[in-house]
Amino acid sequence: MIAPDPAVNHPLDVPLEEIVARLYAARVGALVLSMANPRHAHEHRVLARHPLPADMLLVAGVIDTTTNYVEHPEVVAERIERAAHAIGDPRRLIAGTDCGFETAAGMADVAEEVVWEKLRALREGADLATRRLL
Numbered sequence: 001m002i003a004p005d006p007a008v009n010h011p012l013d014v015p016l017e018e019i020v021a022r023l024y025a026a027r028v029g030a031l032v033l034s035m036a037n038p039r040h041a042h043e044h045r046v047l048a049r050h051p052l053p054a055d056m057l058l059v060a061g062v063i064d065t066t067t068n069y070v071e072h073p074e075v076v077a078e079r080i081e082r083a084a085h086a087i088g089d090p091r092r093l094i095a096g097t098d099c100g101f102e103t104a105a106g107m108a109d110v111a112e113e114v115v116w117e118k119l120r121a122l123r124e125g126a127d128l129a130t131r132r133l134l
Contacts, residue, residue: 016043020050030057034098035083036064036071047086058087061098063122068110070117076125081132090133095126 016023016033023031031052034040040061052058060083062076076095084090101115110118 073124077128080129
Protein backbone atom coordinates (compact mmCIF):
# COMPACT_ATOMS: atom_id res chain seq x y z
CA MET A 1 0.00 0.00 0.00
CA ILE A 2 1.27 3.45 -0.90
CA ALA A 3 1.29 5.99 1.92
CA PRO A 4 -0.85 9.08 1.28
CA ASP A 5 1.02 12.17 0.20
CA PRO A 6 0.36 14.88 2.85
CA ALA A 7 0.68 17.62 0.23
CA VAL A 8 -2.11 16.06 -1.81
CA ASN A 9 -4.49 14.40 0.65
CA HIS A 10 -4.30 16.86 3.56
CA PRO A 11 -4.32 14.20 6.33
CA LEU A 12 -2.30 16.51 8.57
CA ASP A 13 -4.54 19.59 8.20
CA VAL A 14 -5.44 21.08 11.55
CA PRO A 15 -9.19 20.75 12.18
CA LEU A 16 -11.00 24.08 12.19
CA GLU A 17 -12.47 23.23 15.60
CA GLU A 18 -8.97 23.35 17.11
CA ILE A 19 -8.04 26.78 15.75
CA VAL A 20 -11.32 28.66 15.38
CA ALA A 21 -10.79 30.72 18.56
CA ARG A 22 -7.38 31.87 17.32
CA LEU A 23 -8.77 32.70 13.89
CA TYR A 24 -11.54 34.74 15.47
CA ALA A 25 -8.97 36.66 17.53
CA ALA A 26 -7.16 37.79 14.37
CA ARG A 27 -7.62 41.43 13.46
CA VAL A 28 -8.91 40.81 9.95
CA GLY A 29 -12.08 41.68 8.09
CA ALA A 30 -12.70 38.21 6.71
CA LEU A 31 -11.65 34.58 7.01
CA VAL A 32 -11.01 32.53 3.88
CA LEU A 33 -11.82 28.89 4.59
CA SER A 34 -11.65 25.85 2.34
CA MET A 35 -15.06 24.24 2.36
CA ALA A 36 -15.20 22.39 -0.96
CA ASN A 37 -12.51 19.76 -0.65
CA PRO A 38 -13.45 16.50 1.07
CA ARG A 39 -11.16 17.16 4.04
CA HIS A 40 -12.99 20.36 5.05
CA ALA A 41 -16.52 20.13 3.59
CA HIS A 42 -18.01 19.31 7.01
CA GLU A 43 -16.54 22.30 8.83
CA HIS A 44 -19.58 24.51 8.31
CA ARG A 45 -20.78 22.78 11.48
CA VAL A 46 -17.90 24.36 13.40
CA LEU A 47 -19.08 27.78 12.27
CA ALA A 48 -22.59 26.97 13.48
CA ARG A 49 -21.26 25.99 16.93
CA HIS A 50 -18.85 28.93 17.13
CA PRO A 51 -20.55 32.03 15.72
CA LEU A 52 -18.49 34.23 13.42
CA PRO A 53 -17.56 37.50 15.16
CA ALA A 54 -19.95 40.34 14.28
CA ASP A 55 -17.23 42.37 12.56
CA MET A 56 -15.99 39.52 10.35
CA LEU A 57 -17.01 38.15 6.94
CA LEU A 58 -16.53 34.62 5.67
CA VAL A 59 -15.06 33.84 2.27
CA ALA A 60 -16.15 30.24 1.80
CA GLY A 61 -14.20 28.13 -0.66
CA VAL A 62 -16.96 26.42 -2.63
CA ILE A 63 -14.90 25.36 -5.66
CA ASP A 64 -12.16 22.72 -5.35
CA THR A 65 -9.09 24.02 -7.18
CA THR A 66 -7.23 20.71 -7.22
CA THR A 67 -9.39 18.69 -9.59
CA ASN A 68 -10.42 18.87 -13.22
CA TYR A 69 -14.01 18.09 -12.25
CA VAL A 70 -16.29 21.05 -12.85
CA GLU A 71 -18.77 21.47 -10.03
CA HIS A 72 -22.43 21.67 -10.97
CA PRO A 73 -23.94 25.08 -10.09
CA GLU A 74 -26.43 23.30 -7.79
CA VAL A 75 -23.54 21.79 -5.80
CA VAL A 76 -21.94 25.22 -5.54
CA ALA A 77 -25.26 26.72 -4.41
CA GLU A 78 -25.67 24.01 -1.76
CA ARG A 79 -22.19 24.72 -0.40
CA ILE A 80 -22.94 28.43 -0.25
CA GLU A 81 -26.27 27.81 1.45
CA ARG A 82 -24.67 25.54 4.08
CA ALA A 83 -22.09 28.20 4.89
CA ALA A 84 -24.72 30.96 4.98
CA HIS A 85 -26.94 28.99 7.35
CA ALA A 86 -23.94 28.20 9.55
CA ILE A 87 -23.02 31.86 9.98
CA GLY A 88 -26.63 33.02 10.13
CA ASP A 89 -26.46 35.90 7.65
CA PRO A 90 -25.89 35.39 3.91
CA ARG A 91 -24.85 39.05 3.55
CA ARG A 92 -21.70 38.23 5.53
CA LEU A 93 -20.65 35.53 3.06
CA ILE A 94 -18.52 35.76 -0.07
CA ALA A 95 -18.28 32.69 -2.30
CA GLY A 96 -14.74 31.89 -3.37
CA THR A 97 -12.38 29.09 -4.28
CA ASP A 98 -10.67 26.75 -1.84
CA CYS A 99 -7.29 28.12 -2.85
CA GLY A 100 -5.53 29.25 -5.98
CA PHE A 101 -5.45 27.08 -9.07
CA GLU A 102 -1.63 26.91 -9.02
CA THR A 103 -1.11 25.97 -5.39
CA ALA A 104 -1.53 22.19 -5.25
CA ALA A 105 2.00 20.99 -4.60
CA GLY A 106 2.72 17.67 -6.23
CA MET A 107 -0.44 17.59 -8.30
CA ALA A 108 -1.02 18.19 -11.97
CA ASP A 109 -2.32 21.63 -12.92
CA VAL A 110 -6.01 22.14 -13.48
CA ALA A 111 -6.46 22.72 -17.19
CA GLU A 112 -7.00 26.40 -18.05
CA GLU A 113 -10.28 25.76 -19.85
CA VAL A 114 -11.51 23.87 -16.78
CA VAL A 115 -10.57 26.79 -14.52
CA TRP A 116 -12.86 29.06 -16.53
CA GLU A 117 -15.68 26.49 -16.41
CA LYS A 118 -15.25 26.17 -12.65
CA LEU A 119 -15.45 29.94 -12.28
CA ARG A 120 -18.62 29.99 -14.42
CA ALA A 121 -20.10 27.32 -12.16
CA LEU A 122 -19.14 29.44 -9.15
CA ARG A 123 -21.00 32.43 -10.61
CA GLU A 124 -24.07 30.39 -11.56
CA GLY A 125 -24.15 28.67 -8.17
CA ALA A 126 -23.80 32.00 -6.39
CA ASP A 127 -26.71 33.38 -8.41
CA LEU A 128 -28.86 30.36 -7.43
CA ALA A 129 -27.94 30.64 -3.76
CA THR A 130 -28.58 34.39 -3.74
CA ARG A 131 -32.10 33.91 -5.09
CA ARG A 132 -32.78 31.28 -2.43
CA LEU A 133 -31.22 33.10 0.52
CA LEU A 134 -32.17 36.73 0.02
